[in-house]
Amino acid sequence: MDDRVDLVVIGGGLAGLSLAAGLARGGYEGRVVILEPRQEYVDDRSWAFWTHTGHALPVAAARRWSCWQFSRQGDAPVSCRAEGWSYAYVRSLDFYRAALRLIASRPNFKLVLGARAGEVDRNGDRISVATDAGVFSARFVVDTRPATMDRFSRSFMFQSFAGRELAFDQPRFDDSRVELMTDMRSDALGFVFSYVLPLSPTHALVESTRFSTHAVGQTQLCADLDQLLAARGWSQAEVLRAEGAVLPMGLPAAHVSEPTPGVVHAGQGAGALRAASGFGFLRIQAWADRCTRALLQGNAPVGHPPEPKLRGWMDQVFLRALAQHPERSAEFFLRLAESVPGEAFVRFMSDQGGWRDYARIVTALPPGPFLQALRGPLPGPRPLA
Numbered sequence: 220m221d222d223r224v225d226l227v228v229i230g231g232g233l234a235g236l237s238l239a240a241g242l243a244r245g246g247y248e249g250r251v252v253i254l255e256p257r258q259e260y261v262d263d264r265s266w267a268f269w270t271h272t273g274h275a276l277p278v279a280a281a282r283r284w285s286c287w288q289f290s291r292q293g294d295a296p297v298s299c300r301a302e303g304w305s306y307a308y309v310r311s312l313d314f315y316r317a318a319l320r321l322i323a324s325r326p327n328f329k330l331v332l333g334a335r336a337g338e339v340d341r342n343g344d345r346i347s348v349a350t351d352a353g354v355f356s357a358r359f360v361v362d363t364r365p366a367t368m369d370r371f372s373r374s375f376m377f378q379s380f381a382g383r384e385l386a387f388d389q390p391r392f393d394d395s396r397v398e399l400m401t402d403m404r405s406d407a408l409g410f411v412f413s414y415v416l417p418l419s420p421t422h423a424l425v426e427s428t429r430f431s432t433h434a435v436g437q438t439q440l441c442a443d444l445d446q447l448l449a450a451r452g453w454s455q456a457e458v459l460r461a462e463g464a465v466l467p468m469g470l471p472a473a474h475v476s477e478p479t480p481g482v483v484h485a486g487q488g489a490g491a492l493r494a495a496s497g498f499g500f501l502r503i504q505a506w507a508d509r510c511t512r513a514l515l516q517g518n519a520p521v522g523h524p525p526e527p528k529l530r531g532w533m534d535q536v537f538l539r540a541l542a543q544h545p546e547r548s549a550e551f552f553l554r555l556a557e558s559v560p561g562e563a564f565v566r567f568m569s570d571q572g573g574w575r576d577y578a579r580i581v582t583a584l585p586p587g588p589f590l591q592a593l594r595g596p597l598p599g600p601r602p603l604a
């Protein structure tokens with residue numbers, strides 16, 4: 220395959236591979252190049268999300284649970300369920316392998332590893348993409364690169380976490396339910412909680428997470444995690460792998476003053492992560508399905524859609540209340556867990572909420588901090604802790 224192609228996909232992560240796999244599955248006949256800087260795919264993250272019975276996933280979920288828990292540190296947990304829904308876990312390596320198999324099955328598709336894209340320019344009816352593996356010329360470009368540092372740092376809340384996949388040779392975990400947000404508390408750095416996905420009685424992913432107005436560094440996050448493991452008696456487990464990240468919550472919209480015709484943006488850099496949760500797996504699948512359909516019908520690709528106004532506004536208010544009141548954040552989440560029916564909460568979190576669900580969320584929350592959040596000042600950004 221030469222360097223003149225129909226479609227260049229910049230970034231072979233979740234968004235780029237979801238699109239490429241969808242096109243391969245659909246028999247797209249154009250020539251496709253996917254540019255990805257990494258040299259190999261490893262199990263670098265866990266994707267979890269709520270899914271409705273019968274919802275088709277790009278790869279089988281490795282585990283599903285029908286119960287998820289919230290608790291304040293030292294208190295008994297509140298257990299939640301939603302009829303017809305489960306909390307599902309997809310192992311990233313399962314997804315990468317399935318997508319890579321589909322891409323490899325098509326001679327007109329090429330994944331270029333070790334290729335970092337730079338400038339993207341329009342030249343007449345073609346678009347050129349400069350990379351350290353040469354220049355590619357395409358009719359269309361789908362750019363899934365993450366947000367630039369400048370945009371990332373303008374987010375006003377961050378979700379910072381460190382996790383380890385642990386294994387014991389004896390049963391140590393109750394794998395009938397997920398600890399979604401347990402041990403909730405606040406300290407000088409903001410709001411903290413534990414997240415435990417028990418993959419089996421002997422095996423779990425355990426994370427310590429912070430929501431704060433600044434990105435928290437891995438040293439602090441690993442200290443949080445060590446403390447959590449010691450408190451649960453899990454410090455002696457075998458560590459199978461580690462994962463961690465800082466995700467921007469409430470990322471400002473990307474302002475492209477002069478959009479390049481034929482170039483669209485998708486993935487987390489284009490606002491695919493839900494502001495209030497940092498979840499993006501299913502939102503990226505929904506975009507990839509739409510973009511695949513457009514290309515299979517002979518149309519131009521479509522970018523990640525803008526957030527619907529009401530949902531975007533509610534998420535912003537919620538994040539502002541968390542930013543202004545880390546000391547009350549545990550109370551906010553517990554009120555949602557205790558007062559909102561599981562189905563309404565999960566529909567809202569999964570972008571499927573209707574007016575009634577929105578009303579239930581609003582009426583469950585204490586009015587004072589949320590009225591203040593409509594216009595009160597935000598704490599200023601702080602350096603990396």
Ligand SMILES: Cc1cc2nc3c(=O)[nH]c(=O)nc-3n(C[C@H](O)[C@H](O)[C@H](O)COP(=O)(O)OP(=O)(O)OC[C@H]3O[C@@H](n4cnc5c(N)ncnc54)[C@H](O)[C@@H]3O)c2cc1C
Pocket residue numbers: 229230231232233234235254255256257263264265266267268334335336337363364365462463464466485486487488491492497498499500501503
């Ligand atoms: C550790 C972790 C856990 C997460 N857990 C969940 C979860 O449980 N549930 C959920 O819904 N969401 C979760 N997310 C959020 C979101 O779903 C993921 O971040 C998802 O991978 C975003 O997909 P993406 O394609 O936008 O970004 P990525 O998957 O990060 O892909 C972007 C790709 O672009 C490539 N790239 C970067 N620069 C260049 C360049 N110059 N040229 C070419 N390519 C480039 C990168 O190498 C990368 O492969 C998690 C995120 C992380 C980091």
